[in-house]
Amino acid sequence: MTRHSQRHRTTTLPFSYRDKGIDFDLDSFAVDDGERTVLDLNPSQTEINVASAVSSSGSSSDESDWDTITLHGKLRLAEETVQAVFPRDEWAQPPAKLYVTLRCHETIYRDRVVISEAPTTPGEYEVRLEIPKNIVRGTVELRPYLVRTDARPGEEPNDYADQKNFRVASGTLYYVVVDGHEEEERAAIDGERVRFSQNAHLPDGNKLYYLDxxxxxxxxxxxxxxxxRIAEVLQSRGSVGAEARMRDVILDQVSYGVWVQLLVRAGSVVDAEGEVEHEWQEMVLQTFARNLYETNEVSEAIHRLRDDLSDPQTLPHVMQKIDSELQEYINPREQLIHLMEEGLQI
Structure with a gap:
């Protein structure tokens, strides 16, 4: 079984990858525009209860009274990691970017903060991560990745990633607790598990989810x-093991459908001034619009999205753009590979 598992890993990830190739340390946080508070973490501590820290620090009389928590720290990319995941001719100028992903399972929120654009050389990098309260709930996961930024056309198969956007190294996964269970009503997009068969307002049949x-x-x-069984798996909080892998694949499937609906719905109600009525609509447009149209001007991107969604001639094209962007944003390939590899060990 061990030999079979290794053969499969070589097939699914046919290139060098360093799971602990990036040192990730968080050292302090700030609430809104307040002063930094030192995080006194144990060497192996990966869960950070910011909600409790906010309350005990005296930054606020009410731990729920905040808009943004900013975490500060450092990423260290070792020379050994670069040399392990890139061929020798790329060591001097590694074609890679370094970023930290932010993920909240409760609200299917995902984002990434780019720390270094290509080329990313070995060294130490300052990290500043903002967690906006209006679109997260419970626990937010933070993890750094080193990602290849271009392909090597014409290369024969070898031990190195040769395609754009392949992740080649990662680091510590932190769990940041941003609020208690009593604060669930504050999420921008609510979620709840319920039996569809016993609720007339929900669709019948074997639907997995419904966005109301x-x-x-x-x-x-x-x-x-x-x-x-699916509902039980979705409640798993671990980061390794079969249930965690299955949970992530299920969440990817659900989040893809949910983001499509939210994005199309938000883009369709943009007014002539580029404004929307609700907070969740603004969040969705701010998250995706610029990438859809490869522009730094949010207003321009939002207007173009509204126009494309309202025109039958451009609608198929923009739906293709949305599909491409969501595949990049969600990256279902990674979770599927993890699940396939985990399955060989069961």
Whole structure:
């Protein structure tokens, strides 16, 4: 079984990858525009209860009274990592960018903060990560990645990644607790598990999920607990093991469908001034619009999205753009590979 597992890993990830190739240390945080508070973490500590720290630090009389938490720290990329994941001719100017992903399972929120654009050479990099309260809930996961930024056309198969956007190294996964369970009502997009078969307002059949827009101010994601095994897996909080891998694949599937609906719906209600009515609509447009049109001007991108969605001639093209952007944003390939590799060990 061990030999078979190794053969499969070589097939699914046919290039050098360093799971602990980036040192990631968080040393302090600030609430809104306040002063930094030192994070006194144990060497192996990966869970950070910011909600508790905010309350005990005296930064606020109410731990829920904040808009943004900013975490500060450092990333260190070792020369050994670069030499392990890139061929010798790329060591001097590695075609890679370094970023940290932010992920919240509760609200299917994902984002990434680029720390270094290509070329990214070995060294130490300052990290500043903002967590916006209006689109997260519970726990936010933070993890750094080193990602190849261009392809090597014409290269024969070798031990190195040769395609753009392949992740080649990662670092410590932190779990940042941003609020307690009593704060769940503060999320921008609510989620709840319920039996569809016992609720008339939800679709019948074997639907896995349903995005409810009856209250346009606060869309709600319903997960069908008529599928008890799936609902149980979705409650898993671990980062390794079969259940964690299955959870991530299921969440990828759900989040893709949810983001498509949110993005199309938000883009369709943009007014002539480029404004939308609800907070979640602004969040979705701010997250995706610029990448869809490869521009730094949010206003321009939002207007173009609205126009493309309203025109039958451009609608198919923009839907293709949305599909491409969501595949890049969600990156389902990575979670599928993890699940395939985990399955060989069960």
């Amino acid at each position: 827009f009856r209250n346009e101010t606060r869309p709600k994601l319903w997960i069908n607990s008529d599928h008890p």
